[in-house]
Amino acid sequence: MDFVQRKTADSVVDHFLKEAAEKEIPLVWDRYEGSLPQCGFCETGLNCRDCLQGPCVSHPFKDQNKVGICGKDKDILAVHSFVRLVVQGTMGYLDQLADFAKDVEAGKGSPKRKQETTKLIKDIQGMWGDGSTDVMKKFPKALIDGWKAAGIYPDGMASALFKVSQKLDGGVGNVEETLLWAFKGALMGCAAQMLQGRLKTAVFGDTAPTNVEVNLGVLPKDQPVVLLYGHFSPFLKQKIADAAKGKKIKVMGVCTDPFVPPYYFAPVTNYGSQEIPLMTGAVDLIVTGDQCVNPSLAELAKVWKVEVVPTEVLNRKDVSSFAKEIIGMAQEAFKARGEVARDIPNIKESGVMGFSAKDIHADKVVKALSDGKIKGIAILAGCNNVKFTQDQEIVSLARELLKKDIFCVSEGCASVGLAKFGLLNPKQRDASCGKGLSALLASLGKNVPAVIDLGSCENSGVTDFLLDMANLGKKPIKEFPIVACFPEANRTKAVARAAWTVAMGIPTYFWPFLPVTGSQKTIESLSGFCEEKFGAKLHVITEKMDYIKKAELLVKSLKKA
Amino acid sequence: MKVIKVDPEKCTQCHACDLWCGIEIGSEKKELNDAIHEKPQPVPRVYVEGNNFPLHCRHCEVAPCIDACPNGTMRRDPATGLVYVYEPTCIACWMCVMVCPFGIIAPSPSIHVAVKCDRCRNMEYPICVDVCPTKALALEEREEGATWYGYAPKRSY
16 A cells, blocks of 8 residues: 555644644554555455464465465455455444343333334344344345345354354355355344344434534533543443533544434544544543544553543443443543643534434435436445545545535445535535535425435444335335445445445445455456346455546446436 | 665565565566566565575675676676676576576576566665565665675685
8 A cells, every 4th residue: 555645634633743743642644654565465365364374375476375375275365355354344233233232131221112122122132043133124025035045144143143254264165155155244234233223213212413513623622521432332322421411521422423312422533533632632531442443542642641441341330330430530530631731723514414214205315316316326434544635535525426416325434524524514515516416405304414424333324215215216226326435444344334235236336445456356256246146346446546536436337227 | 885684583574575576576567456466477586585584686796697697698787786687688598597506596488588686776775675564674785895795705816
């Protein structure tokens, strides 16, 4: 990978990069540059460490070590690199769900819709067991039949997850069959995301489109500030917010679901700049989950005297007392940090986040497609990756698509990046969208922005919307002009997400390219074989291109309505 | 004269040097994802040998390969002292391959030339030294009279 000249498109982050350079504080960008060039074997997927006879590589230029010691050739090595990422990513979704479901089953909190909650818990238990869930049955019958025929309909944790992980351990197989196993694992992640989104609304109530403010300017100067980093139980978040209420303590978030009704945690920044809020001096305490959290936060926290409280510890405390303890610690930290200078740039942006599928009238979208008012639908996901100028890819790509009348929805931290640049701000909608798209968005409601945020990765807003479209349009999902794009993908969860998006029949573009490029067979199977089985390709693009060319690629892939 | 100095204690046998030599020097396309699929297979000019030792051409003060070459293809650049293959006149006789005491010259039947490290003499900096993650490789001035760097037999005349 290459040296990136411009680190970020976010001027707020730039301000702190200079300070970090002067104070010689290493941030994610410094560590990236120190790692260049990255290992060519790992980048191309031609490596394996699944046993102790290795580590093995498939050396592209030497004849004596072309094949792993156990016999995995370069095609298998590359496809296993993909499988490893999908398995870990799927477990990310399952872990989030398990945490939440366990607390609900234990009787924590009083669910708003008790009967629905009980049904969902039963569904979740079915998913762990033999995979029989009502939620997967929501997919169109033709899609389910296709998955069953391919053998990848998720039928329980053991056969969908444990078994796919064992493909890595050996056995005789080929690239295509191994890929199908990866998709089977990914579909379990899909089920988990759908169940978690539904459980969240059943327990806490529906999320409504909410006016939010994002970026560092939302940090207050003279109040205790608690930042929630990463993913952890929504109950803990609710209890922290409960304990903070009335005490003038601000609870905000980074890389975490901003909505746990009735609370909302302002997204202070997104993944690539997650270290920066600490540098403002305004943060007194951070609560950290595991997923998406940089271990470097611990070192940075020392410099600015910030308390760090991890949540995913071995001996977990009762949620209510833990929350109260956290708030107590935040108040103490605020008092102790009186003399730490605050440097909060006055930059923030407004936006509307928290749409769910029911807030978009899918029938209007279907009609706009058939009328030609909009040319297609784009799903924007992924977060930030230090291999690109932060936020530049996703924001520029979104702007190109909006100009071309493509209806854009976003998921997860992609939404925060777009929000920082005003793409979730209804006031900037008409300036950024083509005429047909503007008209459609205006018809969807009073305060609808250019790009519609359908929730964090703990909700299945995008999938629910697609299911609505398939229902109303009376067409399989793969026949709609939809394309998915991860312009700055990073986490393994994004790889699993891309896999099940393709399994639904949506062509998916993924940057940076997946580590499978050492094997032409794997690249071709992710295109041709996936197109044959699911009607869509998972594109592996190594050619360097700017966002304009990327936007053209996406638009070209949209099938005619 | 500048030569590549190896610190075997820092070498982790990661093969970054021979991979990038193959990409940057050996391939046509010069890009990782293209070079690895190229035919004929690119040939790296550095060999990661034995216990942590990337082996390059020693650019010997008295070079057996230059002596063995029948038509002056193997030559020494007077300005830098580096030994290199002048590819247009190579007849693929492999005399140099046989006579090199270090075995670092590779025959390349597909492109009909002998292939050898030329310390990236047409580039600003050798690629292997650039990419080595542990800085086991370094570009340094050859010490005067140091026979460790090359094959310099004591002559009695």
